[in-house]
Amino acid sequence: MLQSDNPEFKFRLARLEKWRASGTDPFGTRLEALISAAAARSLHTADTPHDGGPSAKVAGRITLLRDIGKLIFITISDWTGKIQIGLAKQFLAPRWDQAKLLELGDIAWFAGKLGHTKTGEITIWADDFGLASKALLPPPEKFHGLADTEARYRQRYLDLAANADSLDVFLARSRIMGSIREFLAARQFVEVETPMMQAIPGGAAARPFVTHHNALDIELFLRISPELFLKRLLVGGMERVYEINRNFRNEGIDTSHNPEFTMLELYQAYSDLAGMMELTETLLASLAAARHAAVNGPATTVDRVKLPYGERIIDFTPPFQRISYSDLFLEHVGVPMIDHAAVRQRAVEHGLADVDKMDHDVVVGTLFERLAEPKLHDYDQPVFVYDYPAGLCPLTKRKAGMPHLAERFELYIAGMELANAYTELNDPFIQYETFSAQLAGLREEDSMARRDHDFIAALCHGMPPAGGLGIGIDRLVMVLTNRTSIRDVVLFPLLKSRGATGTSAVPAQET
RNA sequence: GAGGCCGUAGCUCAGCUGGUAGAGCAACAGACUUUUAAUCUGUGGGUCCUGGGUUCGAUCCCCAGCGGCCUCACCA
Numbered sequence: 211m212l213q214s215d216n217p218e219f220k221f222r223l224a225r226l227e228k229w230r231a232s233g234t235d236p237f238g239t240r241l242e243a244l245i246s247a248a249a250a251r252s253l254h255t256a257d258t259p260h261d262g263g264p265s266a267k268v269a270g271r272i273t274l275l276r277d278i279g280k281l282i283f284i285t286i287s288d289w290t291g292k293i294q295i296g297l298a299k300q301f302l303a304p305r306w307d308q309a310k311l312l313e314l315g316d317i318a319w320f321a322g323k324l325g326h327t328k329t330g331e332i333t334i335w336a337d338d339f340g341l342a343s344k345a346l347l348p349p350p351e352k353f354h355g356l357a358d359t360e361a362r363y364r365q366r367y368l369d370l371a372a373n374a375d376s377l378d379v380f381l382a383r384s385r386i387m388g389s390i391r392e393f394l395a396a397r398q399f400v401e402v403e404t405p406m407m408q409a410i411p412g413g414a415a416a417r418p419f420v421t422h423h424n425a426l427d428i429e430l431f432l433r434i435s436p437e438l439f440l441k442r443l444l445v446g447g448m449e450r451v452y453e454i455n456r457n458f459r460n461e462g463i464d465t466s467h468n469p470e471f472t473m474l475e476l477y478q479a480y481s482d483l484a485g486m487m488e489l490t491e492t493l494l495a496s497l498a499a500a501r502h503a504a505v506n507g508p509a510t511t512v513d514r515v516k517l518p519y520g521e522r523i524i525d526f527t528p529p530f531q532r533i534s535y536s537d538l539f540l541e542h543v544g545v546p547m548i549d550h551a552a553v554r555q556r557a558v559e560h561g562l563a564d565v566d567k568m569d570h571d572v573v574v575g576t577l578f579e580r581l582a583e584p585k586l587h588d589y590d591q592p593v594f595v596y597d598y599p600a601g602l603c604p605l606t607k608r609k610a611g612m613p614h615l616a617e618r619f620e621l622y623i624a625g626m627e628l629a630n631a632y633t634e635l636n637d638p639f640i641q642y643e644t645f646s647a648q649l650a651g652l653r654e655e656d657s658m659a660r661r662d663h664d665f666i667a668a669l670c671h672g673m674p675p676a677g678g679l680g681i682g683i684d685r686l687v688m689v690l691t692n693r694t695s696i697r698d699v700v701l702f703p704l705l706k707s708r709g710a711t712g713t714s715a716v717p718a719q720e721t
Numbered sequence: 722g723a724g725g726c727c728g729u730a731g732c733u734c735a736g737c738u739g740g741u742a743g744a745g746c747a748a749c750a751g752a753c754u755u756u757u758a759a760u761c762u763g764u765g766g767g768u769c770c771u772g773g774g775u776u777c778g779a780u781c782c783c784c785a786g787c788g789g790c791c792u793c794a795c796c797a
Contacts, residue, residue, distance in 0.1 A: 216731080218747085221749070278753055279754065281755065294756090328755055329755075348731050349731090351758095464791095601797090603797090604797090708788070
């Protein structure tokens with residue numbers, strides 16, 4: 211097992227044995243009174259002398275090492291940054307042999323006085339140090355880091371350890387999640403958890419993953435959406451609820467789709483689509499401002515919050531652009547959405563099969579996706595597309611006096627669908643009808659089985675009028691951290707399985 | 722599902738018209754008390770993704786497979 215045939219491993223193992231021989235546990239122990247690399251650096255001021263400044267004790271991975279004989283310079287990295295350590299033989303003579311054992315990739319701690327070198331590099335001149343954990347395998351190349359995309363995803367620990375910008379993305383992701391929860395808590399939302407395993411996968415149209423519960427001997431589905439459960443909570447009187455959790459959709463994988471993805475879904479009683487629009491805009495603008503400050507420094511005052519994304523710059527300054535679905539349709543498809551004959555004509559021109567058998571709204575939706583949605587890629591601001599054809603929105607309230615439209619918006623950023631919101635449908639009669647229409651393609655018994663009768667019953671007990679909003683968290687993090695692939699914001703994205711992990715011969719993880 | 726590109730040392734990458742492979746970093750041995758991707762001298766290290774085929778000879782050409790990236794399709 212392990213790496214007995216790997217020469218690098220053997221050399222490192224020999225050093226490990228030397229640590230053991232000198233009485234050190236090569237895998238370390240609890241460390242007290244540590245400060246971060248960033249904190250240590252901030253202790254250094256203009257008045258700090260060359261050496262003999264304030265004391266500091268730090269720990270981290272050795273990412274650079276320059277051994278120039280009786281003096282060793284080491285750069286350690288922790289999750290706040292880097293700091294240089296200076297080890298001089300004259301101060302560490304009795305333990306110099308141990309100092310010489312340290313190598314790239316080891317995790318070590320150092321204590322000493324802050325100072326700097328003659329070139330001004332902030333340095334801790336170590337008077338004490340120790341091994342915190344021995345690295346038995348070599349780290350990726352110290353300058354280029356780990357570039358191989360497959361290795362970065364399969365061995366994320368190497369990516370995080372070697373690529374500071376990758377670590378930054380995931381630290382930013384955590385801060386974004388925290389900010390969202392703060393934002394919602396300040397507005398009296400409560401966080402809940404609803405079933406991930408559902409007997410009837412509802413709330414969206416997507417193929418589910420299927421599993422089986424042995425003791426109950428029933429088929430269960432990993433949820434494609436929490437919507438129908440969160441709405442039950444509205445019925446129960448939880449007036450502002452949200453859930454941030456995974457959804458699972460058994461569909462294609464590309465730069466904006468991972469089979470499991472994180473969704474924020476929230477419901478606010480007595481609100482509506484306009485309320486959700488305002489909430490979305492305020493939340494995203496504040497998240498963008500926070501990210502802007504994190505990257506450019508909080509002191510930077512800007513009148514417009516702009517973040518780079520790929521080849522472009524996205525302007526998050528509210529108000530976001532608002533364009534109605536029908537206007538976009540008219541502009542890019544060329545005929546009015548409500549002109550059935552003209553829409554049909556355009557559909558035939560674009561080679562849609564079986565147009566005559568399709569519902570008008572479905573034809574509209576198909577043409578929109580083909581001709582209008584791609585154009586949303588060109589906007590350099592987030593865009594609210596609102597008032598969707600009712601036939602495409604089985605869970606959405608119809609627009610007053612315009613029953614062919616549904617009070618729904620989708621928010622697009624850089625052409626990517628980031629959010630989806632409704633004035634929620636709370637009329638059980640209409641809900642029953644739309645469920646029936648949605649299930650029309652199924653056989654009667656399948657249709658009955660798939661229909662969530664209890665959800666209809668819940669609506670019959672009375673659900674307050676409400677606004678609901680879903681935000682794709684992974685895509686949001688992409689936009690805020692300038693990553694154009696969802697795999698760069700998901701720690702362990704789904705990849706095809708392999709016999710062994712990456713290029714190392716570490717035993718494969720059985721899944 | 723279709724197409725394009727890719728897979729070479731631990732890592733980052735070269736490799737011409739087909740003649741069984743190179744560099745930098747890392748490693749190993751050594752020198753060096755202010756380095757900054759330290760530098761200098763020397764050394765070792767390869768299932769060229771896998772399996773077939775063509776050929777006197779394949780990292781290179783052909784076929785199939787595996788894996789990755791991208792584009793498109795699918796995904797109300």
